[in-house]
Amino acid sequence: MSEKHHIIPVWFFVGLLFLVYGVLILGSGLAEWSHPPNTVLAELHAPVWWGALLIVLGAVYSAAFRPGRNKV
Amino acid sequence: MTAILGMLATERLVRLSAVDLAIVIFYFVLVLGIGFYLKRFAKTGEDFFLAGREMTAWVAGLAFVSANLGSLELLGWAGSAYQYGILAAHWYWIGAIPAMIFLGLVMMPFYYISKTHSVPGYLQLRYGTAASGLSAITFAFMTILMSGVNMYAMAVVMKVVLGWDLNFSIVVSSVTVAIYVAAGGLFSAIFNEVLQFFLIWFGALLIPILGLYETGGWKGMVARIQQNFPGQDFTHMWGPMHSFSSNPMGIHWTGIVFGLGAVQAMGYWTTDFLVVQRVLSAKDIRSAKMAPIIGSFFKMAVPLIVILPGLLGLAVLPMHLVPASEVHSGQFSYNEVLPLMLARYCGPGLLGLGITALVAGFMAGMAGNVSAFATVWTYDLYRPFIRKNASDSHYVSMGRWCTLIGVGISIGTAYLAMQFASIMDYVQALFGFFIAPLFGTVLLGMMWKRVTKAAGFWGLLAGTTSSITMFLLMHSRSNERWVSLFALSPEAKGLAQDMYQSLWSCVTCVVVTVLVTLITRPRPDEELRGLVYSLTDVAKEEHTSLFHKPLFWGMAALALLAVLQIIFW
Numbered sequence: 001m002s003e004k005h006h007i008i009p010v011w012f013f014v015g016l017l018f019l020v021y022g023v024l025i026l027g028s029g030l031a032e033w034s035h036p037p038n039t040v041l042a043e044l045h046a047p048v049w050w051g052a053l054l055i056v057l058g059a060v061y062s063a064a065f066r067p068g069r070n071k072v
Numbered sequence: 073m074t075a076i077l078g079m080l081a082t083e084r085l086v087r088l089s090a091v092d093l094a095i096v097i098f099y100f101v102l103v104l105g106i107g108f109y110l111k112r113f114a115k116t117g118e119d120f121f122l123a124g125r126e127m128t129a130w131v132a133g134l135a136f137v138s139a140n141l142g143s144l145e146l147l148g149w150a151g152s153a154y155q156y157g158i159l160a161a162h163w164y165w166i167g168a169i170p171a172m173i174f175l176g177l178v179m180m181p182f183y184y185i186s187k188t189h190s191v192p193g194y195l196q197l198r199y200g201t202a203a204s205g206l207s208a209i210t211f212a213f214m215t216i217l218m219s220g221v222n223m224y225a226m227a228v229v230m231k232v233v234l235g236w237d238l239n240f241s242i243v244v245s246s247v248t249v250a251i252y253v254a255a256g257g258l259f260s261a262i263f264n265e266v267l268q269f270f271l272i273w274f275g276a277l278l279i280p281i282l283g284l285y286e287t288g289g290w291k292g293m294v295a296r297i298q299q300n301f302p303g304q305d306f307t308h309m310w311g312p313m314h315s316f317s318s319n320p321m322g323i324h325w326t327g328i329v330f331g332l333g334a335v336q337a338m339g340y341w342t343t344d345f346l347v348v349q350r351v352l353s354a355k356d357i358r359s360a361k362m363a364p365i366i367g368s369f370f371k372m373a374v375p376l377i378v379i380l381p382g383l384l385g386l387a388v389l390p391m392h393l394v395p396a397s398e399v400h401s402g403q404f405s406y407n408e409v410l411p412l413m414l415a416r417y418c419g420p421g422l423l424g425l426g427i428t429a430l431v432a433g434f435m436a437g438m439a440g441n442v443s444a445f446a447t448v449w450t451y452d453l454y455r456p457f458i459r460k461n462a463s464d465s466h467y468v469s470m471g472r473w474c475t476l477i478g479v480g481i482s483i484g485t486a487y488l489a490m491q492f493a494s495i496m497d498y499v500q501a502l503f504g505f506f507i508a509p510l511f512g513t514v515l516l517g518m519m520w521k522r523v524t525k526a527a528g529f530w531g532l533l534a535g536t537t538s539s540i541t542m543f544l545l546m547h548s549r550s551n552e553r554w555v556s557l558f559a560l561s562p563e564a565k566g567l568a569q570d571m572y573q574s575l576w577s578c579v580t581c582v583v584v585t586v587l588v589t590l591i592t593r594p595r596p597d598e599e600l601r602g603l604v605y606s607l608t609d610v611a612k613e614e615h616t617s618l619f620h621k622p623l624f625w626g627m628a629a630l631a632l633l634a635v636l637q638i639i640f641w
Contacts, residue, residue, distance in 0.1 A: 007113055007259070010131060010266045013106060017267060018274070020098055021425060028091045028421030037419030040388075041282050047421045050278060 008067045015061025018054045026051025085233045085408070086415045092424025099271075099428045100248055103264055103435070107252025110259040117464045120257035120471050121189055121447045122353050129359035131266060133366030136350040137374075138265035141272060142437030143430040144225050146378055150413075151406035152567075153382025154393055156321045157306025158640060159313075160382065161375045166333040169368045169633045171341035173626040176364035179342050180351060182518050184360045185602050189352070190444075191345040191514070192452040198517040198603050199528030201456060206532060207513075208452035210506045211345060212445055216478055219441035220485020226434035227486070233411045234427065242486050245431070249439050250479035253446075254472045258353060261436075261443040265350070268429075268436040269370075275429030276377040276410070282417040283384035296387035306386060309640045316561035316568070323568035324560065331571025335578045339511035346444045361622040368629045372636065378410075385409040388416070438482065446474040505543070508574035509535025512581035521604040524595065527588035535581025542573045 029047030036042035088096070114120045127135070152160040188194045192211060196204035227241040252260045287293040294307050304320070305312050312319035313328065341347060341364070354360035385393070389412060396405040404412060414426040450471045455462075513532045516523050545554040546569050556562045559572040601607045618624050 007110070010263050013102065013263065014267060014270050017099070017102060017271070021095060024091055024095055024098075025421035025425065028089075028419075032419065039419045040416050041286060042419060044282070044285075046278055046282065046417070047419065050274075050422060054274065 009065040011061050012065040012067065015058045015063075015065060017058070019058030019062055022051045022054030022056075022058050024051075026055060085411055086423060086427075088234060088424060088427065089420040091421050092427065095421070095424035096428050096431065099432060100244075103252055103260075103267070103432075104248060106263050107255040107260045110252075110256030110263065114255070114257040114259055115465075115468065117189075117467050117471075119259070120468045121443075121451065122349070123258040123262055125353055126355045127262065127353040127359070127363075129354060129362035129366055131262065132351055132354040132359060132363035134269050134370065135262040135265040135353070136347055136363055137367035137370050138269040138436060139347050139350055139440040140371075141269065141374065141433065142222065142440075143229070143433030144222050144437065146272065146276070146430070146433060147229060147407050147410050149378045150382040150385075150410040151393075151408070153379040154385045154409045155395075155406045156319075157304075157386075158309055158379060158383065159319060159321050159323075161309060161379045161640070162328050162332060164371060164375050164379070165633055165636060166328060167337045168341060168371050169629055170333060171337040172364040172368040172371065173629055174338060175342045175348070175351070176361045176368075176622055177626050179514075179518065180360045180364065181357060182603065182605075182608065183348065183352060184354075184357050185608060189451050190448055191343050191348055191510075192448055194514065194603075195517075195528065196452065196456070198600075199513075200525040202525070203513065203528040203532055204452060205457070206529065207506070207510060208448050210536070212448050212453065214506065215346065215441045215445045215448070216481050217485055219438050219445070219478070220482040221489045222434065222437050222441070223482055224486040224489040226431075229411070229430065232408065233430075238490070242483060245435050245438070246479050246483050246486075249435050249442065250476050253439050253442055253479075254475040257468075257471065257475075258349065258443050258447075261439045262350060262353060264432070264439055265436045268432040271425075271429040271432045273377060275426040276381070276414075278422060279410075279413045279417060280376055280380040280384065283381065283388065283413065287384065287387050293384060293387045297383065300386060300392075306383065307640075309637065311641060316563040321567055322561070322563040322565040323571065327559070327564070327568050327571040327575075331573075331575040334575075335508050335511065336571060336574040338515075339507040339509075339574065339578070343510045343514050344507055345448060346440050349444050349447060358620075358622065362625065365622055365625045365629060368626075369632075372629070372632060381413045382409050385413055389413075438479075442475055442478045442482070445478045446471045449474050449478075505536055505539045505577075508539060508578045509581035512578045513585065516582065516585050517604070519605050520589075521597065521600055521606055522594050523585060523589050524592040526592045527585045530588045531581045531585030534584040535577045538580040539573055539577035542576060546573070 025047050029045055029051055033045065033048070036045065113124070116124075118124055149160055149163065152163075183191075183194055186194055186197055188197060190208075192204045192208035195207050223242055223246060224238075226245060227236075227238040230236040230241040231238055252264065256263070284290065284293065287296055297306050310325065313323060313325040316322050316324050351360055351363045354363050389409070391404065393404050393406050393409060393412075396407060399405050411430075414423065418426055450467050454470055454474075455467065459466075509532055512535060513528050516531070517528060542554075542558050545551070546558060548554065552562050555564055555569060558576060559569045561568075564572070597607055
């Protein structure tokens with residue numbers, strides 16, 4: 001993002017945020033698999049697939065924009 | 073964590089688990105860490121106040137649209153969708169997209185080429201100190217007031233939804249914002265806005281996905297709404313606006329097209345420095361033109377996570393929500409529809425993500441206000457009126473102190489709002505007093521070289537004064553007569569009145585500006601180069617491909633907007 005200052009791109013921080021949140025949410029979804037929370041459509045196990053999606057996006061962004069990589 | 077849990081009161085909408093709290097806390101740690109990391113890059117005035125003018129079109133575009141995507145906005149418009157139906161989507165579509173395209177294609181070149189640091193800064197170059205000073209003072213005052221009132225609103229939401237103590241929410245959020253904005257300036261604010269943008273999308277997107285799954289798609293949702301609210305049309309945008317009485321908002325299509333689309337939206341998106349500052353951070357003129365256009369595509373999609381949850385609330389919630397002023401024990405207000413839907417579908421983990429998105433939205437909104445305030449105070453009030461020839465490092469230091477002081481005043485305003493809750497109802501209207509006439513002043517200044525310094529000042533003053541006068545009359549005891557006169561019908565409700573108030577105040581500004589121009593002496597052409605359309609050479613992009621031209625993407629956004637209008641007519 002920055003040519004003058006060589007700042008770590010904001011996309012790296014977005015990726016890091018998603019990665020950490022994905023792990024937490026997926027872990028939470030797996031932990032409650034056998035006794036889902038009292039929410040509507042809990043049987044769809046949304047935290048599991050939403051957490052997995054966040055992990056994938058987070059991993060891709062964190063890797064693609066990691067510090068030291070010469071990508072704007 | 074026990075201490076935090078201990079602050080939770082007994083009465084709350086949802087209860088956070090340990091994983092939810094971990095998600096919230098990680099967000100605070102990350103934004104503070106980013107603030108300290110960015111501090112080393114915010115050394116010069118251009119770095120601190122304009123993020124070094126080196127943002128890509130995507131980052132500037134996302135920050136531009138995100139600065140307007142605060143949590144108060146999300147909760148309020150989801151509530152409006154529950155109250156008025158899909159009519160609320162006008163504020164995201166015709167009430168935003170054409171103005172964003174206009175900013176990118178027509179106005180941005182002038183802001184960018186003139187190398188101004190702010191909208192009052194452009195007025196200084198075009199009209200001189202009087203108009204610039206008037207604009208800067210009103211903007212600084214209202215920005216800091218908005219910041220405090222938003223902070224109070226956030227604390228109230230956190231109390232209602234989570235049971236958190238008001239003082240706890242205000243202190244933690246404001247101290248965090250003060251630290252990271254004072255450290256990294258606009259760099260920090262923009263980074264946080266981009267993070268917030270993604271958080272809001274991924275925190276709220278599950279609601280429409282699961283909601284449409286539950287109702288069996290759009291048709292199923294419409295059928296359920298008709299079953300729950302027979303005889304009312306909540307799912308058409310233009311059909312119910314052929315008369316004032318045929319829709320719950322009490323608005324005619326002329327109010328939406330001319331009041332909202334042509335004046336209020338244009339005023340907000342092209343002259344409100346809070347959003348324009350994000351685009352000024354772009355690295356070159358093409359990026360500055362593309363940023364609002366990229367933002368317009370995302371803005372067009374926002375109804376998916378704001379308006380649709382409100383409509384789904386009409387379809388699936390077992391209770392009927394009521395206006396905030398009529399809430400009794402066990403009832404919920406319109407503004408609580410989004411948290412209610414969040415609690416309906418989201419368990420541990422996802423709930424934390426949704427709550428973090430709301431907190432991030434509030435903090436990003438506050439950071440946006442404070443960073444814009446620091447810029448306008450330092451460059452448009454302190455430098456011209458108090459200390460003209462100080463060093464660049466002195467102005468950066470002033471900006472940092474101003475950020476801390478701005479947060480301090482915001483906290484005071486938040487407690488003031490706590491004492492006088494009714495002022496919250498009026499703050500949004502107050503902000504509108506200045507935006508609509510300012511659009512007339514800036515646009516005439518850019519398009520007509522004959523407009524004089526005196527005309528700019530008197531036009532702006534007359535437009536603002538007329539706006540305040542209309543507002544007071546329409547809220548007076550004999551208001552029905554004035555509402556009929558200004559808003560064209562006694563049936564016009566609050567939002568409809570705002571639209572016509574904006575329209576007439578802009579017309580007043582334009583008429584006065586033109587009249588004063590005709591009797592005063594114009595400035596020489598050489599003083600206006602780079603400031604006025606007929607005297608500015610905007611670089612042509614003849615050698616770029618079609619897909620790299622801002623004009624192409626601007627037209628694509630307008631075409632998509634037209635398709636959406638037809639689909640939801």
